[in-house]
Amino acid sequence: MIFTTVDRKSSKSLTQQVYEQIRNGILDGKLKEGQKLLSSRELAKIINVSRNVVLEAYHRLLAEGYIEVKPRSGTFIAKGTSLEHIGAKKLDIEKKQKEELEDSIIDFRGGNPAIDHFPRKKWGDLTKKICNESPQSIFGYSSACGIQELRDVLVSYLRRARGVHCQPEQIIITSGATQGLKLITELLITDKKRDYIAVEDPVTDEMRNIFTYAKAEIYPVSVDENGIIPELLPKEKPNFVFVIPSHQYPLGGILSIQRRLKLIEYARRMNCYIVEDDYDSEFTYEGAPVPAMQGIDQERVLYVGTFSKILSPALRIGYVVLPAHLVGEFQKLKWFTDRHTSTLEQHTLARFIEGGYLDKHIRKMRKIYQERRLVLVNSIQKYFHQAKIIGKAAGMHLVVEMAGIDFKKELVQKIKEKGVCIYPVEEYSIKKGEHTQKIIMGYGGLTPEQIKKGILLLRDALNEYKG
Ligand SMILES: Cc1ncc(COP(=O)(O)O)c(C=O)c1O
Structure with a gap:
């Protein structure tokens, strides 16, 4: 009692x-x-x-x-x-x-991959094998850099698939690109009063939050349909320039080779770094994927990759390819943060890549995303005659511009009440007012049926709104 x-x-x-x-x-x-x-x-x-x-x-x-x-x-x-x-x-x-x-709710969030296609069976088989057959040592502490086997297979995968040139010693396995970028910010921003980062604008909220949380100053550099505009880079040296050259988020541009070279020239002149986020470039649906900028300059470019989009965000496995002279310090930061990323998952991933299953999975997923994109594009064109689709045919999202519609918070809420989530580009913009009529529409995590239904609901919501 x-x-x-x-x-x-x-x-x-x-x-x-x-x-x-x-x-x-x-x-x-x-x-x-x-x-x-x-x-x-x-x-x-x-x-x-x-x-x-x-x-x-x-x-x-x-x-x-x-x-x-x-x-x-x-x-x-x-x-x-x-x-x-x-x-x-x-x-x-x-x-x-x-x-x-x-x-x-049909959620058109940009970065959602098709988790309904995760290769459960193969992943499960490999995990079981590793648990049953590996030496006891794999269950102990490991290196902060990541396991050797994964770094070795990544070297050849990245060279072949993305034109990245590096030695295994330059790769550090991180808990996703998010951790990679957080540690890079810690590494390169040392004087918070003076240091600052030049950032593509608009930019993904997640990445921008990492920089602002670290209390780093941000200098927005506008982006057009072809990526960051080099002429708008700051006149004073930033500590680094953050870019997503292979498929800018959110506007979806692919940075031209001319702009890439200007960016590299800029970094050399200013003696600063370029941080290249290459999160979804395995999925390109027209032409060949453009090789990574890291392939042009290995001293200036810090390359960040992830398995969140090609496999699953639940793995929490990403990696950073560093200029050799930054590896030691970065490794220390990684150790202080979490010692190392889960070794068991790294072993499974290494075997998955080594066995050719990743290439196969990417080929399969490319077709699935391509189909989902096509369904979305066709549905938009069918129901919104004035709409303009922005961004290259790549990745898992596109941007739609709807002339005359200002995607303010109240409208987004009204659309949500109809059962659809869309994401205004304006919310990702640092300088406000330039992208008010554009929305991001992710299709990666939606089935063709959901996409079609979502577009119909969006049409109804907008018709009601226009009255
Ligand atoms: C631009 C960008 N890069 C990378 C990532 C992946 O982050 P992580 O590897 O931590 O899942 C995201 C996540 O949505 C993203 O938007």
Whole structure:
């Protein structure tokens, strides 16, 4: 039974105090249905009141149905009295309804990959093999750089697939690109009063948050349909320039070779670094993928990659390819952060790449994303005649410009109420006002049916809004 104490200085009678404490205990679930109460004699003794005080309180509780008396057994908390029980049921129903609503929403978020196609079977088989057949040492602590096997296979994969030139010693396995970028910021931004980063504008909110959380100054450099505009880079040396040259997020441009060279020239002249985020460039649907900038200059470019998009964000495996002279310091930062990324997952991934399964998976996913993109493009063209599709046919998202529609918060909310989530480019912009009529539409994580349905709902929502 819960404690009961009485305050003799209180304006409330002793009976009222005992009654209220037991009643409140029942209502908020501290006293459970079916639980036995102390006898009036025992309770009176414990709290040092006369037995009549307790008897009177019990009578009231009995009259109101909170307790029941079972002959020769005692006094018990009555059934159906627990507010916690009633409240929890209500909360459960509300939670379920909310979840159902969230589940039914068609979410065009940009970076969502097709997790319905994760190679579960192969991954599971390899994981089992590694657990059963590997030496005991793989279950111990490992190097902060990542396991040798993965770094070795990455060297040849990155050279072949992305034109990246490096030695295994230059690669550090991170817990996703997010951690890679966070550690790069820590490494390169040392004087928070003076140091700053030149950043593509608009830019992904996640990456921008990493920089601002590190309290680094940000210098926005506008982006057009062909990526960052080199002429707009700052006149004073930044610590680094952050770019996504292979498929800019969100506008989707691929940086031309002329602009790439200007950017490299700039970094050399200013004696600063370029941080190249190459998160989804395996998926290009027209022409060959443009090789990474790291292939042009290995001293100036820090290359960041991830397996979140080509396999699954749940793996939390990314990597950074560093100029050799930065490896030591970066490795220390990684060690201080989490010692190392999960070794077991790294072993599975190394085998997955080595066995040729990654290439196969990428080929399969390219077709799936290409189809999803096509469905989205066709649906947009069918229902929005004025809409302009922006961005190269690559990755898992595109940008749509709808002349005359300002995607303000209230409109986005109205569209959400119809069951669709879309993402205004303006929310990713540092300089406001330049992209108000553009939205990001990710298609990676949606089936063709969901895409078609989503576009119809969007059309209805916009028609209603226009009135
Ligand atoms: C531009 C960009 N790069 C990289 C990533 C991947 O981050 P991570 O590897 O930590 O999942 C994202 C995630 O959405 C992203 O938007």
